[in-house]
Amino acid sequence: MNDDELREKLIDAMREAFQQPTIGYVADQNLRDFFGFDSVQFVNLILMLEERLGVSFGEAEIDSIYVVGDIFRLLRAKLPEQTT
Amino acid sequence: MTIFANEELGSVAALIARGAEDAPAIGAPGRPAMTYRGLRELAARTVAGLNACGIGRGDRVAIVLPNGPEMAAAFVAIGAGATTAPLNPAYLSSEFDFYLGDLRARALIVLQGFETPVRAVAERRGVPVLELVPNPDGPAGDFSLVAPAGLAGAPHLGGFAGADDEALVLHTSGTTSRPKIVPLRHANVTASADNIVRTLALAPDDVCLNIMPLFHIHGLIAAVLASLAAGGSVVCSPGFNAFKFFGWYAEARPTWFTAVPTMHQTLLSVAARGKSAISGGRLRFIRSSSASLPPQVMLALEDMFGVPVIEAYGMTEAAHQMASNPLPPAPRVPGSVGIAAGPEIGIMDDAGNLLPSGDLGEIVIRGPNVTAGYENNPDANLKAFAGDWFRTGDQGIIDADGYLRLTGRLKEIINRAGEKVSPVEVDTVLMDHPAVQQVVTFAMPHSQLGEEVAAAVVLREGATADSDALRAFALARLAPFKVPRRFVFLAEIPKGPTGKLQRIGLAEKLGVSG
Numbered sequence: 001m002n003d004d005e006l007r008e009k010l011i012d013a014m015r016e017a018f019q020q021p022t023i024g025y026v027a028d029q030n031l032r033d034f035f036g037f038d039s040v041q042f043v044n045l046i047l048m049l050e051e052r053l054g055v056s057f058g059e060a061e062i063d064s065i066y067v068v069g070d071i072f073r074l075l076r077a078k079l080p081e082q083t084t
Numbered sequence: 085m086t087i088f089a090n091e092e093l094g095s096v097a098a099l100i101a102r103g104a105e106d107a108p109a110i111g112a113p114g115r116p117a118m119t120y121r122g123l124r125e126l127a128a129r130t131v132a133g134l135n136a137c138g139i140g141r142g143d144r145v146a147i148v149l150p151n152g153p154e155m156a157a158a159f160v161a162i163g164a165g166a167t168t169a170p171l172n173p174a175y176l177s178s179e180f181d182f183y184l185g186d187l188r189a190r191a192l193i194v195l196q197g198f199e200t201p202v203r204a205v206a207e208r209r210g211v212p213v214l215e216l217v218p219n220p221d222g223p224a225g226d227f228s229l230v231a232p233a234g235l236a237g238a239p240h241l242g243g244f245a246g247a248d249d250e251a252l253v254l255h256t257s258g259t260t261s262r263p264k265i266v267p268l269r270h271a272n273v274t275a276s277a278d279n280i281v282r283t284l285a286l287a288p289d290d291v292c293l294n295i296m297p298l299f300h301i302h303g304l305i306a307a308v309l310a311s312l313a314a315g316g317s318v319v320c321s322p323g324f325n326a327f328k329f330f331g332w333y334a335e336a337r338p339t340w341f342t343a344v345p346t347m348h349q350t351l352l353s354v355a356a357r358g359k360s361a362i363s364g365g366r367l368r369f370i371r372s373s374s375a376s377l378p379p380q381v382m383l384a385l386e387d388m389f390g391v392p393v394i395e396a397y398g399m400t401e402a403a404h405q406m407a408s409n410p411l412p413p414a415p416r417v418p419g420s421v422g423i424a425a426g427p428e429i430g431i432m433d434d435a436g437n438l439l440p441s442g443d444l445g446e447i448v449i450r451g452p453n454v455t456a457g458y459e460n461n462p463d464a465n466l467k468a469f470a471g472d473w474f475r476t477g478d479q480g481i482i483d484a485d486g487y488l489r490l491t492g493r494l495k496e497i498i499n500r501a502g503e504k505v506s507p508v509e510v511d512t513v514l515m516d517h518p519a520v521q522q523v524v525t526f527a528m529p530h531s532q533l534g535e536e537v538a539a540a541v542v543l544r545e546g547a548t549a550d551s552d553a554l555r556a557f558a559l560a561r562l563a564p565f566k567v568p569r570r571f572v573f574l575a576e577i578p579k580g581p582t583g584k585l586q587r588i589g590l591a592e593k594l595g596v597s598g
Contacts, residue, residue, distance in 0.1 A: 019598050020569065022551060040350045040501070040532045043326045047353060062327050 002081055009053065010072055017045035027069030045071075053079060094247030094271040096309075097164045100124055103315040107288060110160075111319040112153040112224035113332045120315070122223055126157060130229060131165030131244060137212070137231050139190050140239025141249045144169050146189040146211070147299075148180075148202045151323040154218050155298040156308045157225030158193060163273075165243065166190075167250040170299040174563045177201040184209055186265065187253060193229070224320070247271040253459075254301060256400045257497050257506035265459035266400045276403035276453040277309035279426030283408045284340065284369065284394065286314035293338035295324040295347060302374050302502065305404040306342045306396075326350045330358035333365065342371035344502035348393075349381055349532050355388050367391045369411060373398050374502035375534045376490060379418035397421035397488065401474060403453045407488050420487040427451030431482055436470040446494060447480045448473040496587040498527040499535050503565045507537075507587055510568065513561045514539060517554060519547035524577050526590040528570055530598035538570040538596060540577050570596060 001009070011025050018041045031042060049071070050056050055078045065071055092098060103109055103120030111117035118126070139145065144167045149155040155170070162168050169187050171180065180202040184192070192206045196215040206213050212235050219226040245251065251270040255263035280286070292311045296303030298320075311318040319336040321328070324347050343351075348370070351358070367389055372382070373396040382393045394416060396408035407429060409422035416422065430438045431445040439445045450472050457465040468475050477495035482488050498505040507525035514523045521544040528538035543549060551571040558567045572594050591597065 018569075020551075040346055040353075043350050043353055044532075046327070057327075059327055059331070 001079055003076070006075055006079065007072060010049070010068070010075065013045055013048045013052065014068070017041050017048055025068065027067065027072065029068045030066060031068065031071075049075065055079065092244070092246040094274050095164075095245055095249070096160060096251055096270055096274065097127065097244040099274050099277065099309065099313050100127060100160060100164070103312065104288065107315060108291075108317040109312060110153050110156050110223075110225040111291075111317055111336065113319065113321060113335050115153070115224040117317060117319075118153070118157065118223035118225045122226065123157065123160065123312075126226060127161040127164040127244075130158075130161035131242075133229050133231070134162065134166055134191075135239050135242040137191065137214070137235045138237025138239055139166055141165060141241040141243070141245045142167060143190040143239065144187050144250075144253060146171055146184055146187060146192045146202075146206075148173050148192065148194050148198075148200055149216065149298075150195060150198065151298055151321070153225035153320040154195070154216060154227050156294070156318060156320045157227060158216060159298060159304055159308060160312065162193070163245075163251050165245055167253055169253045170304070171202070172297070172299045172563060173198075173200060174565070175202070176561065176563060177205055178561065179563060180205040181209070183255065184211055186255070186263075191235075196230070245270055247274075252304070252403075254299075254400050257504040257509070263506065263509075264461055264464055266455050267459050268403050268455055272403040272453050272455060273305060273309060274313070275451070276305050276405055276426060277313040279453060280306055280310035280405050280408075281314045283396070283405070283410070283425045284310070284371065285411060286310060286316055286340075288315035290314060290316035290339045290368070291336060292316065292318045293332060293336045293341040294318050294320045295329065295341060295343055297323065300374075300502070301400045301404045302342065302344070302398060306371065306373065306398070324350075326354045327357070329354075330361040333358065334361040337364075337366055339366055339368045340371060341367075342373060344374045345372055345377045345381060346375070346501035346533050348372055348377070348385055352381065352384050352388060358388075362389055365389075369394050371396060373405070375499050376421075382418050392416060395421055396425065397490070399476060401455045401468075401476075402427060402449055402451075403455070405453070406447075406449050406476075417487050420483075420489050422488065423486045424488075426453050429482070429488060430473065431480065432470060432473065432475065441482045441484050441486075444479065444481050444491060447476045447478045447488065447490070449476060450474060493588070496526075498525070498537055500530075500537055500565055501533040505537055505566045510537065510539065510558065510562065510566055513558055514541070514554060514568075516561075517549065517557050519543050519549035520554070521545075521547075522577060524587060524590065525568060526587040528591045528596050528598055533598065536570065536598045537566060537568045538572065538591065539568040540572045540574055540590065540594065542574055542577060570598065572596060 105121040108117035109120045109123045146169045196217045215230040252268045294307040370393045377395045385393045398404040407421045408425035409416035427449040430448045432448045479492040480490045510525040522542040525539045527535040530536040
């Protein structure tokens with residue numbers, strides 16, 4: 001999965017978890033300020049990404065998430081780009 | 085100054101005199117607990133320190149602290165000799181400005197090194213800022229207060245507060261844009277804490293894991309004060325975090341916790357992460373309050389934790405608890421908020437007549453936990469009281485067994501996962517947007533939050549603005565939980581049968597839900 005595809009997966013999950021169909025990818029969008037770090041939408045997003053992409057997030061990783069770009073970087077590290 | 089067991093009954097000082105000297109009172113994950121002896125000494129030291137600054141009984145001290153043991157300890161220690169006014173740390177400058185002014189705060193307490201706009205607001209308003217410095221080598225919640233140089237004097241009335249002194253002031257979201265001040269006396273808050281102790285049969289070996297924000301009545305009274313009233317302990321988390329909950333749970337080994345339905349639902353969604361913590365636990369029950377608990381969530385929680393879920397009904401004006409389902413073996417009824425659990429509860433018609441069981445009407449309460457009235461607000465008090473009965477603004481029915489069911493709300497307040505939002509306040513902010521001609525903020529049903537904030541908007545002719553623009557505009561002016569998540573753009577906002585704009589039912593009319 002390349003960066004664009006991964007971003008697309010992330011946006012799809014965010015749109016569904018936050019129930020905002022028009023949301024776009026903004027790397028520095030602060031999730032804690034807007035959605036609340038402990039919000040049910042944030043939990044939904046993490047669980048959705050874990051299930052759809054077959055990854056799991058540890059407590060420390062979740063703690064390190066402030067902005068949308070943080071999630072992308074964590075996913076990128078867990079899902080290295082495949083070269084053919 | 086020392087706290088003795090014979091402090092004036094019905095006061096916070098008397099309440100914390102009940103626990104055994106060496107028993108844990110306030111804890112936190114990863115930290116040793118503060119004992120009752122430690123808490124009493126802290127309260128005595130804090131009250132003496134405030135008195136030396138000229139702050140005493142009845143003087144209002146605004147508290148802006150992150151959730152955690154210091155907030156719990158500050159609420160109790162400051163409350164023992166002054167009036168506490170905890171504020172949501174997420175407020176923006178304009179909101180802090182309103183609250184500090186409206187409260188006529190004599191001082192503000194903030195955590196040393198904690199960046200918050202309230203500091204600048206307090207400085208502008210001439211409110212002295214006292215820094216709360218946690219003791220890193222001490223037990224959970226231990227702190228000292230550092231007053232600004234030159235702040236000294238004699239208080240109007242010093243020492244520990246008594247039953248008739250004001251203990252706590254909170255604002256409640258009104259149907260107008262201006263929140264109302266709810267003053268609660270020591271007699272009110274201690275009566276409420278004792279009601280909760282009786283309902284839940286709390287005892288000295290009970291441990292509550294607190295995940296509720298400590299600027300709300302629910303966490304302050306049910307989790308903190310009721311635990312201390314029982315001589316038990318409260319382990320204070322830094323705030324709700326579903327991913328950390330089971331780690332705290334395994335460490336604290338709570339016998340109970342209390343939360344809003346949205347938190348319970350969130351815990352269900354991460355249940356797989358908590359299996360081993362739950363199996364090694366000693367939980368007695370789970371409590372739910374501040375919003376209606378869907379029966380499905382109640383049953384799923386009971387299945388997950390293997391303990392009864394006790395749904396209760398509370399509000400700020402009642403110093404929290406009004407009704408509660410009882411512990412087993414008495415029946416708890418899914419979909420009901422239980423039986424009267426402290427104050428008397430009645431159902432009243434518009435004319436002020438109490439109705440028989442089975443009849444639908446407004447829920448009214450009276451009792452020692454209920455506020456004497458909103459501050460400086462005769463109009464609101466006229467509407468809120470019918471004789472000595474307080475009108476809750478909720479509609480309900482009491483069955484033949486005394487179980488209360490909430491059937492609707494007569495007020496337009498939005499209850500977003502337990503956070504009460506005034507729709508008029510949101511309207512007022514959005515009307516400042518140059519593209520907005522008319523706006524009506526309303527409650528939109530939401531599967532997990534209960535209700536979400538939504539707004540119907542009519543744009544000015546020729547003007548453009550989309551949801552993102554309006555959201556960003558609101559986010560710069562309101563705390564995040566008040567910002568509408570859904571905007572519905574309309575040519576005209578539908579009106580009710582009398583031609584008035586009606587918020588209640590607007591979501592259904594517009595066909596929106598979350």
